[in-house]
Amino acid sequence: MTLAVLSGVGVLAFAGFVYSGVYDVGADNAHTRPVLSLLQTMRERSIASRAEKLTLPPLHDPARIRQGAGNYNAMCTGCHLAPGVAETELSKGLYPTPPNLTREQVDPREAFWAIKHGIKASGMPAWGKSMKDDYIWNMVAFLQQLPSLDAAKYHEMVEKSGGHSHGGGESGAGHHHGGEPMEHDDADHADEAQEHSEHTEPASPSTVPEHGKPGHHH
Template identity: 60%
Template structure:
């Protein structure tokens, strides 16, 4: 018996060391596009479900049939949750298709028969799944409103869902609301979203082409300005040369006439001319 225990302990130590070494050397692929092995997935799912069940077993569930509570939950769900958990008439989104583990489609499962577990999950979130701990920004009454709405969600069609959301106060849970996770009006259909995306790409391309044209136009204008400046410079050089040539002519004394060279004026004002 002692030998068996020692063997099991030794095997556990070796297995633990091997697992640690594999993780340390990067052999575990943590990419969300590479699913867990079935055995690993089953173990993690069991650990998650048991953790939530144990921690939610003593939660007291209020009256979830209150219409005001349901309406409040509808507004917050529509603003905060449909990107992952969808809504009646809403196709799968980028988030719902890309997260791993995949978020449950709450339009089909609602609270799954356990409102206390749903409350605990919304309030505390689930590690490494993309499920936030909404209790950091929402008080318990608002979380119960979402639970009350989720209990009704699988029974609603698209028209009933929209009517219920329209009758609510929208994204309102007592303060701390932000638009970062507001999905209202963003999931009208994959086709519309695709058109908006490609329209944005075309607009960006047009802006780029216009910027390139403006750039080349600017270069052409700059070149013309440069050529004009060069021409003005050369014209100025020519003008300067003409001015320079004119200056010696103005400074050089005019030659005296031959007549003026052979005459002189006496004190009485009479001019005397010498014969050559």
């Protein structure tokens, strides 16, 4: 058979596999090793090739690090955890499992790119749609310090951060500022939205959102 015929057969076989529905896309069932390896390599190379072009700002500025702590606490702990938090409902349910950023030292350029642009089909949002670059760099600066923080130091830094603030576009929905578990009924979401609109200054978070305390029902 000619190369063209073989190629056509291969395309038809692949199309048949896709349309058969035989491949399980459920998040509670891991990819096969070949698929996982392909996706990991593609993701890593895609991010690295774009991130290497970025210019790093000063990341050791205490004010930058402190401001990044508040946004991390409000926006990231549900998936990427915090000192003293082993896992959450989100981190357990997502696949691929989000990296535990309290234990991993991340490349600052790659972290910035991933935070700004997100990652397809991973649950990682493109925060650049609501955050200005400087605020993203603040979070990256904080991430460089995060693995070295214990729970007490983390909470102290969050308390001094100024809370969830990144230059406009902040939303009360999905973010938490007070350290108590979020309720999941419509009345509470309405109250949260009203409270958020009545304050011109972001509320200061006091602790990491925890899951499983009384009041958190399914």
